[in-house]
Amino acid sequence: MERKKVNIDVKQYGMLIALIVIYLIFYILSGGLNATVMNINNLVMQNSYVVILAVGMLLCVLTGNIDLGVGSTVAMTGAICAIMVLDYGIPVPIAFLVVLVVGLIVGMFEGFFIAALGIPPFIVTLATMLMGRGLTYVALKAQTKGPLPPEYTKVGAGYMPTINIGSNGKPLDLICIIIAVVATILVILTEIRSHRTKLKYGFDTVPVWQTTIKTLVIIGLIWFFMLKLAMYRGIPVVLVLMAVLIGIYQFITSQTVAGRQIYALGGNAKAARLSGINTKKVFFWVYTNMGLLCAVAGIVLSARNASATPKAGDGFEMDAIASCYIGGASTYGGIGTIMGAVVGALIMGVLNNGMSLLGWSTDIQKVVKGIVLLGAVTFDMLSKNKDK
Amino acid sequence: MSDIILEMRHITKEFSGVKALDDVSLTVKRGEIHALCGENGAGKSTLMNILSGVYPYGTYSGEIVYNGEVCRFHNIKDSESKGIVIIHQELALSPYLSIAENVFIGNEVTKVRGVIDWTKTHHRAKEMLKRVGLENENLNAPINSLGVGKQQLVEIAKALAKKVDLLILDEPTAALNDEESKHLLNIICQLKEQGITCIMISHKLNEISSIADSITILRDGKAIETLEKEKDEFSEDRIIKGMVGRELKNRYPDRVSHIGDVLFEVENWNVYHPDDRNRQVIKNVSFNVRAGEVVGFSGLMGAGRTELAMSLFGKAYGSRVHGTIKIRGKEVHLKDISDAIRHKIAYVSEDRKNYGLILIDSVKRNMTIASLSELFSKNGVINKNEELLAAEKYRKAINIKTNSIEQVVGSLSGGNQQKVVLSKWMMMDPDILILDEPTRGIDVGAKYEIYNIINDLAKAGKAIIFISSEMPELIGMCDRIYVLNRGEVVGELQHNELSQEKIMKCIVTHSGKGNE
Structure with a gap:
């Protein structure tokens, strides 16, 4: 095709x-x-x-x-x-x-x-x-x-419940980090899945390097945001x-x-x-x-x-x-x-x-x-x- | 002054890399009616938009010589000051302003700068209207109280008020019925006698061959040839040959009818006007359509064809709608439009831009909108891949010319837009299709393709109701025709007795009765 x-x-x-x-x-x-x-x-x-x-x-x-x-x-x-x-x-x-x-x-x-x-x-x-x-x-x-x-x-x-893994009085919430990890995996999986579907149905695809940059930017934003929250009091309700x-x-x-x-x-x-x-x-x-x-x-x-x-x-x-x-x-x-x-x-x-x-x-x-x-x-x- | 009023030389115009006009030259003689023909997208309107300054000097190459003088129009005002006036297909009238006000819209008669001189306005409006045969209208009536035919004439009066020498008409009769068209063409001929040159774009070839003095044919952005009266053959077939580049032997594709049992039956159908509940629009209409049959509805503008069709389509029009609808002999009650769709009835509107399409949406989304819940979704969630595949399938099947099914529908040509509307309804696999003017405003080639689609649908055993103002089209396509006049069925003609004379006779006889 x-x-x-x-x-x-x-x-x-x-x-x-x-x-x-x-x-x-x-x-x-x-x-x-x-x-x-x-x-x-x-x-x-x-x-x-x-x-x-x-x-x-x-x-x-x-x-x-x-x-x-x-x-x-x-x-x-x-x-x-x-x-x-x-x-x-x-x-x-x-x-x-x-x-x-x-x-x-x-x-x-x-x-x-x-x-x-x-x-x-x-x-x-x-x-x-x-x-x-x-x-x-x-x-x-x-x-x-x-x-x-x-x-x-x-x-x-x-705030949602937290699991503090920080030390020296600096808080770090494990939940935030887990969410960031899960979100990262989800973003990557979604991209791969959508690419596969496009191939399966024979639709136009985006070059891999462009998708990679887009995905990296999104993941970067997620981590920046989640780490900041983790260092405060966790996830706000x-x-x-x-x-x-x-x-x-x-x-x-x-x-x-x-x-x-x-x-x-x-x-x-x-x-x-x-x-x-x-x-x-x-x-x-x-x-x-x-x-x-x-x-x-x-x-x-x-x-x-x-x-x-x-x-x-x-x-x-x-x-x-x-x-x-x-x-x-x-x-x-x-x-x-x-x-x-x-x-x-x-x-x-x-x-x-x-x-x-x-x-x-x-x-x-x-x-x-x-x-x-x-x-x-x-x-x-x-x-x-x-x-x- | 020479007898050549206008020469457009080597005009080339590109739209983002695509040549809409490719080295087109056009010569118009003073005092003639010059017709421009060509399929949609051939470049007729583009050429006229360049001439009138809609596309300013500098956006195209080539030159315009008008009255022996090279002209560079930067906007419409520039060309109007030279006496070139264009009347677009979509009328440029302000609906709630009076007739007199509309005649001078944008060109007001003033006492001091900015202050309107009403006495003069009325006096001069009367003068202009007289020249187009509208002297008996009330000058203070709002323009929307006039029919489309008369509004078109007001447009011409408006052009006259601008001291027009060269009048450009873009499809002036597209929305008019035969009688109104005839009247308009007469007026154009009268203007010619008064020395006004006229360029006319039209798809109605019979009109062109009857009134034009010369005909320039465009195809794919190139000027193919110019035919002149008396020198060349002026028949419709000859024009079509130039437009499509080959001879279209038969304007209506052949079809062998396989007619089955009565599929759709309407008895004693009555409809009243939606705003005026005492005005009856449809009176005791009864008719039937059999499976595999194409049944035409003929009649003059205002005969109630569209009103009948829409009221049948789940009461989409009118008030106090009553009567019986039977599908395969079983009576059904259609409460609303979705009810009608559930009973496999489809209605293709006469006005595809306003009632048929969502112009800002993609081809795909337009195609699937009516069958989304039935075919492409589960529990209200859309299966986008199935949707894409189906849209792609129809695009190929009925040859819609578009870059992709994600293209915005508004950017397609009329014929392709109509195909999108048709595929919208074909997707839901209807049993009964009501086609209201399915070929209005589309070119000969696309018309032929639409006819083929209609024939295929009939072959698949659908019951087809075909409404059209063009009698030759109905006669060429239908197995049977009902004639409608003033909301009543005034005649039913079988296949072997179809002719324009017979249809007109039904209408005239009935109208005569009403006047007694």
């Missing part, structure tokens, strides 16, 4: 490379401050909710829309959860469960108006944003509610949560019929409908899902702060939306990936973190974030136009 060698598509990894470059720039500017074990740990903790929200937001963006109600829903679910635990003494696990259902209901509420009644998502979610924020203030009586018990805060600020969510949604968008239907709807809703896709149903579930993930983020955020405040989650929707676009999603829908959105969220996170370390004011930080968003999307559009 005739087989071609094709080069790896570097553009596909453009934003990942940008992330590494941005990180390195701040590494130099801050004299290595952003690579301390403590800071790596902070990066994970600070950005977990934006990553979780970006994952859900990507599905909305894929349909060609956005969800503006995200920040308010995060605040509202966090508030409800804190009130249940502190004022009514409801056990934490049950409170979590109830709040997830609340998030689901908020999502269904949005989904109902969007899918069944055909109200534009922009309007529906703008309304949710206003209502959610208002209700949060009412529920919390405009006060911060805290402190939350340790079994609650563990979700946002806690939110990291596990994040990894699981990213895995699930990456799978849904790339490997399932449901995922493909979202892309089809975003690409051309009329054609998707005439191909037998129930577009209303897709809309409904995309927004319902967003509500659920808001509740997850609400729990994580209140847990990390050990309290619920009425102002929580302010502007999160914008961070999540920006993450998707920086990650290469199209504003018209139909184009975008989970990994892209995650990388986009991390770029925003690394920027925030780096600028804080340098002592830049939040005002300047906003300006820089704006520039990066505009720059990333402009670059993306221009490079696409060049291809035509």
